[in-house]
Structure formats: C-alpha cells, structure tokens
Amino acid sequence: MNDIYVWILLGIMFGVFALFGTVIRVASRHRIDLVDWFTLAFALFNGFSFSFILWMTYNGQNDWSNSQWILGHKNFYGAYLLSGLIFLLSTWIGASLLDKGRIKKSSGFREITDKNSLPLLSRMAKISWVMLFIAIASYFIYVKGYGGYGSLLKYAPFIRSGHFELIPVSNPWTFLERFGSFAFFSSFVFFGLALSNVSARRFKALNIAGFIVSFSLSILVLYARLGRLSLVAYLVIFPIGYWLFRYKISFRTIILLIAISSLTIFVLVPLANSLLKRGSSSTGIGTFYASQMSFTYISFFAQMDAGQYRYMKDVLLSTIDILPDRIFKNLLHLDSASDVNTARIKGAVKGQDGVSGEVPIDILTFSFMEGGILGLLILGIIWGAILMFVEIFINKILSPVREMLYVFSIINISVLTIPYGDPRHFFVENLYFVVGVAAFYIFGAINIKREIGAESSYQKLSR
Numbered sequence: 001m002n003d004i005y006v007w008i009l010l011g012i013m014f015g016v017f018a019l020f021g022t023v024i025r026v027a028s029r030h031r032i033d034l035v036d037w038f039t040l041a042f043a044l045f046n047g048f049s050f051s052f053i054l055w056m057t058y059n060g061q062n063d064w065s066n067s068q069w070i071l072g073h074k075n076f077y078g079a080y081l082l083s084g085l086i087f088l089l090s091t092w093i094g095a096s097l098l099d100k101g102r103i104k105k106s107s108g109f110r111e112i113t114d115k116n117s118l119p120l121l122s123r124m125a126k127i128s129w130v131m132l133f134i135a136i137a138s139y140f141i142y143v144k145g146y147g148g149y150g151s152l153l154k155y156a157p158f159i160r161s162g163h164f165e166l167i168p169v170s171n172p173w174t175f176l177e178r179f180g181s182f183a184f185f186s187s188f189v190f191f192g193l194a195l196s197n198v199s200a201r202r203f204k205a206l207n208i209a210g211f212i213v214s215f216s217l218s219i220l221v222l223y224a225r226l227g228r229l230s231l232v233a234y235l236v237i238f239p240i241g242y243w244l245f246r247y248k249i250s251f252r253t254i255i256l257l258i259a260i261s262s263l264t265i266f267v268l269v270p271l272a273n274s275l276l277k278r279g280s281s282s283t284g285i286g287t288f289y290a291s292q293m294s295f296t297y298i299s300f301f302a303q304m305d306a307g308q309y310r311y312m313k314d315v316l317l318s319t320i321d322i323l324p325d326r327i328f329k330n331l332l333h334l335d336s337a338s339d340v341n342t343a344r345i346k347g348a349v350k351g352q353d354g355v356s357g358e359v360p361i362d363i364l365t366f367s368f369m370e371g372g373i374l375g376l377l378i379l380g381i382i383w384g385a386i387l388m389f390v391e392i393f394i395n396k397i398l399s400p401v402r403e404m405l406y407v408f409s410i411i412n413i414s415v416l417t418i419p420y421g422d423p424r425h426f427f428v429e430n431l432y433f434v435v436g437v438a439a440f441y442i443f444g445a446i447n448i449k450r451e452i453g454a455e456s457s458y459q460k461l462s463r
Helices: 001-027 034-058 062-072 074-105 114-145 149-161 174-195 201-223 228-247 251-275 286-292 294-308 313-320 326-329 337-346 363-395 401-415 425-430 431-442
Strands: none
Touching: 001 034, 001 074, 034 062, 034 074, 034 286, 034 294, 034 313, 034 363, 062 294, 074 294, 074 363, 114 174, 114 201, 114 431, 149 201, 174 228, 174 401, 174 431, 201 228, 228 401, 286 294, 294 337, 294 363, 294 431, 313 363, 313 425, 337 363, 337 425, 363 401, 363 431, 401 431, 425 431
C-alpha cells in the first residue's frame, strides 16, 4: 500500500512541474497563449487528476470495472507519467519552433480603427447568417426524418449508444445532424457582434436577433445529443467571453477561469447529468469524477497491454474524418482510434455485442498508440505547432468576436482535446469551428495584416 503513495506523490510532482513550466513561459513572454492553457489543463488531467483517481481507487471509491484496470496495471504507472513528460516537452518544442518563426516575421501591426472595422464585422455577420441558415435547414430535415423533435428525444439514447437497430425509423438524413452545430459558431459570432461598439441600430438589432435564434437552436441540438460536457462547455463560453472582452487577460481573470473550471467539473457537469437523465445522481462528486475520468488512464494501460501501434494511420485519415459513418466505416471499412480503444477495453465497438458507449481516447494515449515514444515526440511537436497556429489566427479576428472564439479555443482545443484526443472526434465535434474560421479567411472577414508579435490586448497580461 505504501508504494501507492509514492505514485500519488509523483503525479502531484508532475502537475507542479507543468504549472512551473507555465509560469516560466508566461513570465518570459509576458503573455499567456493556448499552449499555456493546454499545459495548465495537462497538469490537471495528467498529474493532479491521476493522483486523485489513484487515491479514490485504492480507497474503494471508484467503479469496480475501472478499479480492476487501474489496480491491475501498477507496472504501467511510471510509463504513463514518463510518456506525459515526453509529450509535454515535445509540445513546448513545437510551439517554440512556430513562435520563433513568427517573431522573426513580425514587425508590429496597424490596429483596426472604427472607420475600417465595419466592413469586416459585416462580413462576419453575413457568414454567420449563412451558417445559421445551413444549420436550420439541415437540422429541420434531420429531425423530420425521425418524425419530429419529440420522437428524436425518444430515440436519443439509442442514437448516442449506437444501437440504431432499436429505432423503428430509418432516417437517411442522419449525416445532416452535424451541420446543426453550425448554429454554435453563429451564436458565438452574433454574441460578439452584439457587444461591439458599432453604433448602427439595425446592425445591432440583427445581431441580437441572430444570437437569439442561433442560441435557441444550439440548445435544442445539444439537448438532443445528451452530451453533458458539451452542453456545459457551450454555455460557459458566453460569460467567460464577455469577461475577457471587458477586462482582458489578467491574473484575476486566470483565477476566475480556474474557478469556473472547478465549478464546471464538480458542480455543473453533475447537474447536467441530472438534467439529461444520464446515470445516477446519488453518488458523491469525487466518486462521480473518478468514475467518469478513469478512462484516460485505462485507455493508456490498454494500449500498453496490446503493444500494437497504428503508425500514424489516424493522422493520415484525419483528412477524411468528416465523412459520415456510413462511408467512413460501412463503405470504406475504416476504424477510428476510439473504435480500436473501445474494442480493446470492452471487447467490441460501440453499438455491437451489447456495448452501448464509446471509450474515448485521450491525446496522450492517442500519440502513444500512433508510434510509441516516437509517436509522443512527433505528435507532441505537431500539437504544439497547431496550438500556436490557432493562437496566431484567432488574434487576427476583430474584437469582441475574437474573445468569443478565443474562449472557445481554450475550452475545446487546449482543454477538451486532452481527454478527447481522437482527430475524428475533434473534426466531427468541431466541424462548425473549422468551417467558420476558414470562411472568415476565404471571404476576408479577418485582418490579414494583424500580427501576434505586437501582443494583442487580450493576450498580454495586465499588470
């Protein structure tokens, strides 16, 4: 029993090391970026959470099946922490490579003025209206295929579990469901535009109307998906985005974000669990967290057990991850990393042989699964570069839409990709963000000349 306290202490030390690394990066660069938010979350999930769940498990406060995996793989604890260290260091290296290239090219920027901001804001609004129209039309057809929204809610548990054979209706339009999430992006943009200082009343009124419609549709989509975390993650973007717009990044803001994150994990997610009628609400918060988050460690142990690598197959397949399942799986007979992970842990993929849920694959396990230590190094460097690229791109968008999309990036890219690291999961769940920012670039809704090197006001730490 004493050796478990050693691993708990080492997990805490890993978390402290990641926090210390964040402090060094922020202090030396005088700003906080998506890599730093990722590191903070990595310290939580792969350090402190690791120690907490070990402690809960060894004290009998975890599910029986989770406990069997965790207690039965003590010899993998060290490999897990070492892999986390390799991936984290590689992420910092990847971010530094892109960051240095950017600094060399950066020569400051001309800030947007009231005179030239309206055309860019108007293009954002038009793109958001188009995406909202696509969302409404797509989701209407999708819902109609099930006989209406009431019927969709009745079938929602079967849809989520992958047991489509239990649904008496064959809906040929299921692939359109993902386009309903385009309303998410529209709601973020409309909310930001409504906060802008543009004086035109008609412009303000249209953006407020757009926000009401897109927000309402987003809630309908999220409620039907029965996703606790996705619902909470969506809702908290608006108050945090507003705070960021009003007060910018400061140490007070960082403390606020950490407090909201803790509230989300320990209060709001269990509350959403009760609202969506998923699972039992009688368990304690600590037990609930342990049962829900043990999959990140179980997944790693399962891949260590298997000793089989996918040699970057899933990275290459990420270019076609947005294809509907009937093409990706049924026609092309491709499997995702999460499919393989679920089969190794539960004996079958979701929807087969009584398996009613997918075991997500976290970013650390995914990287190890793609190529062992080499996979951790390569994908860590790539991930760090991706985070810095998104940071640079988001900075080119006008405020206050920039703040809304920046908060989205913190939550859905820097944080949630840690427990949900399968590229297919990312592209399917965040298709609306990828399409939206691509449309901003293609149709000239961003300030191309704006450079991150001048340190935008929302990144630079207030003193």
